[in-house]
Amino acid sequence: MHVSNWRASARLSWLMGYAAALAAVTLVSLFIGFVVGRINLANASMLYLFAVLATAVIFGRGPAVFAAIAAFLTFDWFFVQPLHQFTVSDPEEWISLLLFMLTATITGQLAAGQRERRREAEEREREAVVLYDVVRLMSESRLEDALASVAERLRVELHVPALAVEFWRPTGELVRVGSGDANGIDEIYRSATPAHVLHTGRPPSSDEHATPGRWVRIVPTLRSKTESRNSSKIGVVPIKVGERRLGALVLLDPSQQFDTTDNRLVSAAATQIGLAVDRDRLRKESTEAEILRRTDQLRAALLNAVSHDLRTPLAAIMASAGSLRQQDVAWTEEERQSFAQAIEEEAEHLNRLVANLLDLSRIEGGSLQPDKRWHDVGALVEDVVDRLRPVTARHHVEVSVADDLPPLWLDAVEIGEALYNLVENAAKYSPPDTPITVEVRHNRGARVVEVSVFDRGPGIPPAALPHLFDPFYRAIDGNGTPRPGGLGLGLAVVKGLVEAHSGRVWVENRGGGGARFVITLPVADQPADVPPAPQVTAA
Incomplete structure (x- = not known):
């Protein structure tokens, strides 16, 4: 990916390091010649260590060793007798120069090693931060939006003018999400054959770390040479899950060839994107499977209803x-x-x-739309209980309605249906001659009206409480058999109707046997000029 530009940049950086080493040695030599030489400072050669250390910290090992050798030769040429010769008249000076050379080389190597470790730590930190951002961005609910955010984050981090994420849906549809300038994205989309592909490196094992991949140049065939003219700036990183390829990261015209850290970073990002795409596929398949399961359940329930109920x-x-x-x-x-x-x-x-x-x-189906009006919930409860007299003829039904009930904004037919199901359910499972109590009160603190239905039936098994309002669910008795009667629809309908009014429904067992079903309906602010609507009888 622009290897010639990268080589020119690398050559320039290499020359700058050695030129800076030579410049540092020259500055120290001038300082020794014009300043230190006047005061006759012993071991003046040690001042060259500053040049070696600075070069090692900034440019690394190679320029540091060059600075040590240049300092050795410069000090010998300009400051050791005989001057301007690479010979030494005093043998002790040889020992001093060799010790200086050894000290400068070791010091430079140590400083360069610290520089390298600092650089590696910064690269690891950068890689960890970017991958953390990628994982957080991939948590968005809509996959395309998440991929767009990830593409922008990677484009900025990798300093490329444009970047795109491509993946195939299970239906074979190609989805592309790009980030960058419009011309760059258009060039990515029009490219036929990429110029370079990042091959995966060695996977990790128990003994060795994983190695990053390397860029491989794609040589176009004669047939595709014309199409590949516009693809010379395109690099591709495959997106895989296991051995299955899901798509690719496509990069345009990076400013320089990626180093090992960039290769590792972009490979890890491609892996995370692949996992996110695969999770999205599995989630959709799971949803479709659940829909099919619910459809089969509904079909079985309908068949059971036709055959028996x-x-x-x-x-x-x-x-x-x-x-x-x-x-x-x-x-x-x-x-x-x-x-x-x-x-x-x-x-x-x-x-x-x-x-x-x-x-x-x-x-x-989500098509439930309550026709809400202002109603007196106390009158609605009494109407439902009156219509249920044939069903509750063998029970003692008591109704307790508070006097301070406010009018409620609701669909009387639907809430009447929910109340009907609750009272009918209590009568179905309660022994004859047991009481059924319907209580209505105003909870001012919670700004709701509570409608409770008490019975003295067998109660609800603890294992059934979380599922009691699920469609087609029938509680299991202690002997492991479903309780008789019904399809398990009534309580599911109650839950759906109440929640359509922003209310809640729950059940709890009573001390001494029986259960208490509770419906809460929110109290809305009624306009002063709107009187309660006449009571509507639920069908």
């Missing part, structure tokens, strides 16, 4: 109607009324079953 009341209706039509039997008036009552009760049962199925379908 619908056929049973239909059979009773047909039997009663058939008996009424028999001309050869003289039915008494009481018997005729009994047949008619059976037809009416079973028809009502069918109506409730179909209504619950339709309500659940609207709730699950």
Whole structure:
């Protein structure tokens, strides 16, 4: 990726290091000649250590060794007798010069080693910070938005004019998310064959660290040479999960060839992007599988309803109607009324079953839109309890409505449906001659109206409490068999209807047996000029 430019830049940096070493030795020599020489300072050669140390810290080992050798030769030439010769008249001077040379070389190496460790620490810190940012950015809910943020972060960090992330969806659709100037992104998208590809390095093992990959130049074929003219500045980093390729990071015209740290950084970023893309795929597949599971569950429930819950009341209706039509039997008036009552009760049962199925379908489909108006919830509760008298005939029903109830902004039909299901559920599972209490009160602190339904049934098994309001869920008795009656729709419908009014519903067991179901509905500020709407009877 612009290897000629990188080589020129590297050559210039190399020359600057050695030129700076020579300049530092020259400055120290001038200082010794014009300043130190006048005061006859012993061991003046040690001043060259400053030049060696500065060169080692700034430019590294090579220029530091060069500075030590240049200092040795310069001091011998200009300041050791005989002057301007590379010979030494006093043998002791040889020892001093060699000791200086050894000291300068070791000192330079130590300083250069510290410089290298500092540089490696800074590179590790940079790599860790960038990868942390990539992981945080990939936590965005929408994959394309997350990839756009990651592309911008990497583009700025790697100093490239444009960068794009490409990946394929399971359907085969190619998705591209770019960052940078428009011309650069357009050049990336128009490129046919990249000029360089970063190959993966050796994977980590128990004994060795992983090694970063290296850039490999792609030699175009004769057929693709024309198309590759616009691709000479393009570099590609494959995005893989295991051995499966998901896409690529595409970079345009980096200012210099990446070093080992950049290669490791961009490879790690590509790995994180690959994991995020694969997680998004798995999440969507999991959602689709859950939808299919729920669909199969609904289909099975509907089949069960058709085969049992619908056929049973239909059979009773047909039997009663058939008996009424028999001309050869003289039915008494009481018997005729009994047949008619059976037809009416079973028809009502069918109506409730179909209504619950339709309500659940609207709730699950997100099409539930309450027709809210101002209503008196106390009157609504009393109306629901009155309609349930045939169902609760074998129980003692008590209704307690507080006097300070405010009007509520709600859909009377839907909330009436929820209350109907709760009271009917209490009557279904409570033994005959046990009390069912419906209590309505105003919780001023929480700004809600609470409607509670108490019963003295068997209570709710602790394991069933978290799932009781799930569609098609039926509580399991102590012997491991589902409780009889119903499809497990009523409480799910209650939850959906109440939550559509920004309310809550929950259940808790009572001391001494039984359960308490609670609905809370928020209290809204009613305009002074809007009177409560007339009570609507729930169907």
